[in-house]
Amino acid sequence: MREKKTAVDRELERLLGDGPGSRLFEAMRYAVLPGGKRFRPLLLLVSGEAFGGEAGTLLPYACAVELIHNYSLVHDDLPCMDDDDTRRGRPSCHKAFGEGPALLAGDGLLSLAFEVLAGAPADAAGSGRKERAVLEIVRAAGVRGMIGGQWLDIGYAGSAVPEASYDDLISKKTGALILAAVKAGAVLGGADAAGLSAMEEFGRNVGVAFQLRDDVLDSGKEAEGDGARTRPNSVALFGTAGAKERLERAVGRAVAALDGAGMRSEELRYLAYGLLILDEGGGHE
Amino acid sequence: MREKKTAVDRELERLLGDGPGSRLFEAMRYAVLPGGKRFRPLLLLVSGEAFGGEAGTLLPYACAVELIHNYSLVHDDLPCMDDDDTRRGRPSCHKAFGEGPALLAGDGLLSLAFEVLAGAPADAAGSGRKERAVLEIVRAAGVRGMIGGQWLDIGYAGSAVPEASYDDLISKKTGALILAAVKAGAVLGGADAAGLSAMEEFGRNVGVAFQLRDDVLDSGKEAEGDGARTRPNSVALFGTAGAKERLERAVGRAVAALDGAGMRSEELRYLAYGLLILDEGGGHE
Numbered sequence: 001m002r003e004k005k006t007a008v009d010r011e012l013e014r015l016l017g018d019g020p021g022s023r024l025f026e027a028m029r030y031a032v033l034p035g036g037k038r039f040r041p042l043l044l045l046v047s048g049e050a051f052g053g054e055a056g057t058l059l060p061y062a063c064a065v066e067l068i069h070n071y072s073l074v075h076d077d078l079p080c081m082d083d084d085d086t087r088r089g090r091p092s093c094h095k096a097f098g099e100g101p102a103l104l105a106g107d108g109l110l111s112l113a114f115e116v117l118a119g120a121p122a123d124a125a126g127s128g129r130k131e132r133a134v135l136e137i138v139r140a141a142g143v144r145g146m147i148g149g150q151w152l153d154i155g156y157a158g159s160a161v162p163e164a165s166y167d168d169l170i171s172k173k174t175g176a177l178i179l180a181a182v183k184a185g186a187v188l189g190g191a192d193a194a195g196l197s198a199m200e201e202f203g204r205n206v207g208v209a210f211q212l213r214d215d216v217l218d219s220g221k222e223a224e225g226d227g228a229r230t231r232p233n234s235v236a237l238f239g240t241a242g243a244k245e246r247l248e249r250a251v252g253r254a255v256a257a258l259d260g261a262g263m264r265s266e267e268l269r270y271l272a273y274g275l276l277i278l279d280e281g282g283g284h285e
Numbered sequence: 286m287r288e289k290k291t292a293v294d295r296e297l298e299r300l301l302g303d304g305p306g307s308r309l310f311e312a313m314r315y316a317v318l319p320g321g322k323r324f325r326p327l328l329l330l331v332s333g334e335a336f337g338g339e340a341g342t343l344l345p346y347a348c349a350v351e352l353i354h355n356y357s358l359v360h361d362d363l364p365c366m367d368d369d370d371t372r373r374g375r376p377s378c379h380k381a382f383g384e385g386p387a388l389l390a391g392d393g394l395l396s397l398a399f400e401v402l403a404g405a406p407a408d409a410a411g412s413g414r415k416e417r418a419v420l421e422i423v424r425a426a427g428v429r430g431m432i433g434g435q436w437l438d439i440g441y442a443g444s445a446v447p448e449a450s451y452d453d454l455i456s457k458k459t460g461a462l463i464l465a466a467v468k469a470g471a472v473l474g475g476a477d478a479a480g481l482s483a484m485e486e487f488g489r490n491v492g493v494a495f496q497l498r499d500d501v502l503d504s505g506k507e508a509e510g511d512g513a514r515t516r517p518n519s520v521a522l523f524g525t526a527g528a529k530e531r532l533e534r535a536v537g538r539a540v541a542a543l544d545g546a547g548m549r550s551e552e553l554r555y556l557a558y559g560l561l562i563l564d565e566g567g568g569h570e
Contacts, residue, residue, distance in 0.1 A: 099365035
């Protein structure tokens with residue numbers, strides 16, 4: 001798993017290597033490197049390899065997903081959105097580079113993700129795997145996915161969010177890209193219909209678990225938050241014990257989905273069980 | 286040409302038809318509809334048909350280019366960028382919907398463009414036309430294209446820009462997407478190497494002419510501008526007469542590129558010559 005993370009980090013460094021208007025690239029690198037756990041790209045790589053996909057084929061898609069994730073963080077941190085001054089323990093992109101530059105750096109990361117997807121090697125003629133994997137990812141990034149989720153999120157700023165809406169919000173804002181990483185990996189690896197269906201169930205539950213874990217970790221440090229606004233939060237909805245219980249159930253369902261589906265599932269299980277480790281050091285951002 | 290514009294407008298309306306979080310879609314529609322002259326999508330359609338491409342095949346790409354253009358307008362108008370309160374004679378998107386919503390609407394338009402490209406019908410196996418056309422468009426939208434140009438533009442805010450840098454800025458900020466529309470159309474229409482090379486020369490000069498015309502038109506209304514900042518401008522660099530002369534030369538070079546290249550070029554000439562009409566009513570935005 002460590003090797004996979006290194007491969008992702010190296011490829012991201014290469015993609016964000018020097019470019020024209022190099023301060024723009026500097027802002028983009030700042031937002032992406034050194035970065036977090038690379039949970040989403042690892043999920044994509046592991047999902048693909050579970051069906052026999054090759055790391056080299058999967059890597060561009062994994063990096064595209066991570067670029068999309070990081071663009072969303074840069075834009076969400078802006079003053080007109082969540083107004084967060086820090087990210088990963090240092091000034092957020094707009095605090096370090098200014099708002100206009102951060103806006104453009106976010107646009108640049110999103111666009112670069114699409115360049116990477118568009119430029120990924122073509123399929124063997126007729127397999128259509130590239131096309132399907134690209135569609136999974138761009139739809140997850142889009143208005144019916146992450147952007148729709150963030151829209152709901154800012155709409156609930158400071159007000160209580162009903163449970164049903166919370167689920168919808170999270171499935172879009174956080175869940176969509178995680179599910180897309182799982183499905184794109186499986187498609188590229190050559191999963192059949194049964195395999196895809198198992199991975200869909202796995203990915204959906206991993207997305208839910210990821211957000212629940214995030215909420216539980218966040219609630220532990222509420223006092224020191226910069227208090228920009230109250231976010232819709234499962235701990236507020238269900239209490240810490242309730243959220244933890246739901247987290248365990250979601251991980252259980254994710255892992256159960258893999259049983260009998262016939263793929264190599266050790267690393268998938270490893271990533272899912274990792275979501276149960278509730279300490280900061282193990283935190284996925 | 287009017288029929289083509291109607292087809293583009295209809296397809297854009299369909300793409301922006303009701304969606305989840307419908308106020309998000311409302312903001313996106315506000316930014317795109319009723320909209321301007323649709324110069325870029327028309328250019329793509331006409332470039333494709335010049336080589337025998339079919340309108341139905343070309344239309345998604347044409348709409349994607351227009352969505353990308355409009356996302357860039359929404360983001361460029363934001364207070365942290367050009368800070369423009371009006372666009373097409375009415376409040377700009379963030380004035381009408383708020384800054385956070387406008388940021389998301391812009392992200393949404395860009396993402397929708399990529400969804401449309403990714404979802405465009407696949408090629409006949411092995412032709413690779415879709416893949417090449419998509420690459421032209423996403424690269425033009427990216428950090429080495431429009432975003433790099435806007436980066437240069439905000440960097441020169443309020444200061445004089447040297448002529449060489451002006452050319453670089455314009456070729457990215459305005460020229461890249463126009464050139465990509467021309468090349469993507471030609472690729473989809475099945476242009477051979479000679480045809481593509483002619484279209485590249487055509488597209489490059491149309492991009493230059495487009496910006497010169499825009500500068501000349503803008504300079505006429507300088508007094509009523511909202512004065513947010515001084516933009517790099519060919520009229521400031523070359524004077525009005527100098528800019529007009531360059532405009533005529535660029536259109537001349539664009540049209541000359543078509544001679545002897547063997548495609549049906551009447552409509553291409555029509556669009557190029559249209560750039561010489563210097564009145565507001567004929568303005569391309």
